Amino acid sequence: MDSFRQIAHWLCGAAILLGCEFLGRKISAAFSLPVPGSVLGMLLLLLGLMVYGGVPRGLARVSEQLLRLLALLFLPAAVGVFYLRDLSAADWLGLLAATVFGTLLSLLLCALLLKQLLKQSPRNGEERGDE
């Protein structure tokens, strides 16, 4: 009986995800919005959860499972990297420089900015998160 209820919760969670995605796609197509339908679905769900005031158990479980498999879901797209043939040497060099130096530079600037801003708002003392 208990496991039956769990399966029902799980199915409800999955239905909520699929429903939100479907709605997001429909809205994106209907108004020919440039925003991906799945992102609209995410915002719809977030809004719904804020109104609801919590996360239903089944939904939390399905989401957690799906997000843990994220790397599997985009594996086919990632494998395509090995099949990129039409890139020049300049493209590869640019890509490498942009991803290595660009990433570290913007990471650094973000951290410095947030540090400065947190220092200015008095009620935010330093938190190390030691548990």
Added chain:
Amino acid sequence: MSELLQSPLFVLPLNVCAFLLGVAIYRRSGTALLHPIVGAGFLVAAVLWSLDISYSDYRNASGLLYALLGPAVVALAVPLKQNLAIIRRAGWPLAVTLAVGALLAPVVAIAIAFLFGAAEPVLLALSGKSITTPIALALAEKIHAAQSLTAGIVVFTGVVGAVFGPPLLERLNIRDHRIIGFALGINAHAVGTARSLEFSALCGAFAALAMGLCGALTALVLPLLVDALN
């Protein structure tokens, strides 16, 4: 025989096995350099190459995984909701950093690639580099960027940020876990979030928050920007 190799019957188990092996390698090695997607990607590519399966056949047979990417994006709303209370406490500094960071990450990367003389498809694919892969792929479809290139860039960006980011910040004496987590979430998405969780739960929560918000914000703004530039 070749028909079987091109069907989901063979390709889906291949994906799952490669993924599980990738996870095992990652756990064993303990370095973010070997993120599951890196190991799994090499394994799948090796199998496809040795069995002479074309990439388009492989991709078509992996349709089920593509179909699940959409619901996975929607599922990102759940951790976002669970971390919402944190925003209220650190309020506007987070909002400002998010807005600046979401813009800065692609702009810096595109500027560097442009200086090196990279072509337009590369620059377009770089625009989604710091957002989580499922959103980046959905976005790539919208702005007509190459999906494979985008996926590769996103994964590589995440690995670079997660491996070299924390030591860099440490050297500059930035030790606040909220700052490390948030910066990693904006610039290194899911890989950075996984790394942040190794520091502390607080660090991970800030990273998850930044990753979700940064992805949503970029998805809302970037298509408009690309439209305007064309």
